Amino acid sequence: MKILIRGGRIVDPASGRDAIGDVAIADGRIVALGAASTGFTPERTIAAHGLVVAPGLVDLAARLREPGHDHAGMLESEMAAAVAGGVTSIVCMPDTDPVLDEPGLVQMLKFRAGSLNLARLYPLGALTRGLAGAELTEMAELSAAGCVGFSQADVALKDTLVLHRALQYASTFGYTVWLRPNDAWLGAGVAAKGPLATRMGLSGVPAIAETIALATIFELVRDTGARVHLCRLSSAAGIEWVRRAKAEGLPVSCDVSINQLHLIDVDIGYFDASMRLTPPLRQQRDRDAIRAALADGTVDALVSDHTPVDEDAKNLPFAEAEPGATGLELLLSLALHWGEAARLPLAATLARVTSAPVAVLGAARGAAYTGALASGAGALVPGGAADLCVFDPTAYWTVSAAALRSQGKHTPFAGYELPGQVRYTLVAGVVAFEADLG
Numbered sequence: 254m255k256i257l258i259r260g261g262r263i264v265d266p267a268s269g270r271d272a273i274g275d276v277a278i279a280d281g282r283i284v285a286l287g288a289a290s291t292g293f294t295p296e297r298t299i300a301a302h303g304l305v306v307a308p309g310l311v312d313l314a315a316r317l318r319e320p321g322h323d324h325a326g327m328l329e330s331e332m333a334a335a336v337a338g339g340v341t342s343i344v345c346m347p348d349t350d351p352v353l354d355e356p357g358l359v360q361m362l363k364f365r366a367g368s369l370n371l372a373r374l375y376p377l378g379a380l381t382r383g384l385a386g387a388e389l390t391e392m393a394e395l396s397a398a399g400c401v402g403f404s405q406a407d408v409a410l411k412d413t414l415v416l417h418r419a420l421q422y423a424s425t426f427g428y429t430v431w432l433r434p435n436d437a438w439l440g441a442g443v444a445a446k447g448p449l450a451t452r453m454g455l456s457g458v459p460a461i462a463e464t465i466a467l468a469t470i471f472e473l474v475r476d477t478g479a480r481v482h483l484c485r486l487s488s489a490a491g492i493e494w495v496r497r498a499k500a501e502g503l504p505v506s507c508d509v510s511i512n513q514l515h516l517i518d519v520d521i522g523y524f525d526a527s528m529r530l531t532p533p534l535r536q537q538r539d540r541d542a543i544r545a546a547l548a549d550g551t552v553d554a555l556v557s558d559h560t561p562v563d564e565d566a567k568n569l570p571f572a573e574a575e576p577g578a579t580g581l582e583l584l585l586s587l588a589l590h591w592g593e594a595a596r597l598p599l600a601a602t603l604a605r606v607t608s609a610p611v612a613v614l615g616a617a618r619g620a621a622y623t624g625a626l627a628s629g630a631g632a633l634v635p636g637g638a639a640d641l642c643v644f645d646p647t648a649y650w651t652v653s654a655a656a657l658r659s660q661g662k663h664t665p666f667a668g669y670e671l672p673g674q675v676r677y678t679l680v681a682g683v684v685a686f687e688a689d690l691g
Contacts, residue, residue, distance in 0.1 A: 643678070
């Protein structure tokens with residue numbers, strides 16, 4: 254189908270383009286930017302005056318709850334939530350039920366996602382069988398099935414010998430290992446260690462649970478040369494470790510969650526289970542360090558950490574509630590909210606959820622990767638994939654559980670008024686979401 258998006262502000266962080274113009278789309282690809290050729294006859298025209306036309310968002314951390322957790326979320330509902338939030342590419346965690354440790358499971362999930370014609374799906378394969386931390390998976394077979402990397406999700410790998418072997422293998426074949434730095438024993442609490450956790454009688458997770466894990470990972474990276482992506486950093490100390498590792502030239506990248514970008518431990522209030530998150534919310538100095546590191550590029554990408562949780566698992570005492578929150582529909586708005594506070598140009602803000610995540614994925618698959626990401630996702634380029642988000646940067650909306658398309662209705666941002674209302678999301682040149690403004 255031929256579509257013309259007319260008169261929008263085209264903002265593409267990858268190329269530096271920021272100008273008013275048109276976007277012409279045909280056969281799932283962008284055919285012209287700025288002005289369409291005189292021979293281009295669109296079948297549909299989208300008026301984008303006053304709107305921003307940007308690359309579709311790329312989210313490096315989302316749980317879609319399929320297979321195995323249909324009560325918390327189904328592929329259809331979570332993919333619909335993604336495109337409603339302007340997200341066109343999703344990296345999903347392997348901690349499904351069963352775990353994504355077999356090629357057949359990965360292929361089935363990708364087939365199911367592709368049949369929905371919504372967002373693109375890029376699974377992470379399990380690093381060890383069943384995430385049990387004992388036996389390595391067949392990484393080559395999982396990679397051939399479509400996995401973009403290998404992860405333990407939130408399950409800490411206790412055996413450093415197994416992790417060392419995993420990194421050796423990954424380095425040999427150019428795979429990236431995705432790890433959330435968390436010591437298995439120190440990191441077993443439910444809130445960040447500090448005065449608030451002590452006062453509330455909650456088991457605390459000290460920042461050294463993150464830094465001890467980082468120290469181990471970096472030593473193993475030095476020894477093996479493996480590429481590692483560090484997931485959802487949460488502490489100022491952890492940020493400083495990563496900054497030094499990058500200065501040293503270690504092949505590492507990292508991301509932070511929208512939750513840690515905006516919230517701190519005092520937001521837990523009176524045992525608010527919607528604030529029960531992994532990693533836990535830390536103190537203001539940690540949040541400030543995360544914000545600064547995201548702005549200066551030490552942190553590569555911002556992620557939703559989308560984890561839908563059902564009512565029965567969330568409506569429990571704080572320490573017993575399942576950690577997690579819905580986030581796909583909030584990623585754009587919370588990025589814009591941060592960018593406004595940091596006084597960043599719009600392109601710099603959008604880079605953290607478009608071109609920067611694609612750079613992480615590009616490194617994960619190597620220069621030879623010729624899939625959809627290499628063909629233009631996360632960027633607006635003639636001939637590239639027509640994955641776009643069209644949004645109104647001046648429109649504010651109030652977060653409410655009832656309005657969320659995700660099957661998980663719990664979010665710590667309920668009641669927040671946020672900027673950036675998505676009007677259209679296009680995936681491969683097809684309108685996957687259109688806002689109902691009636």
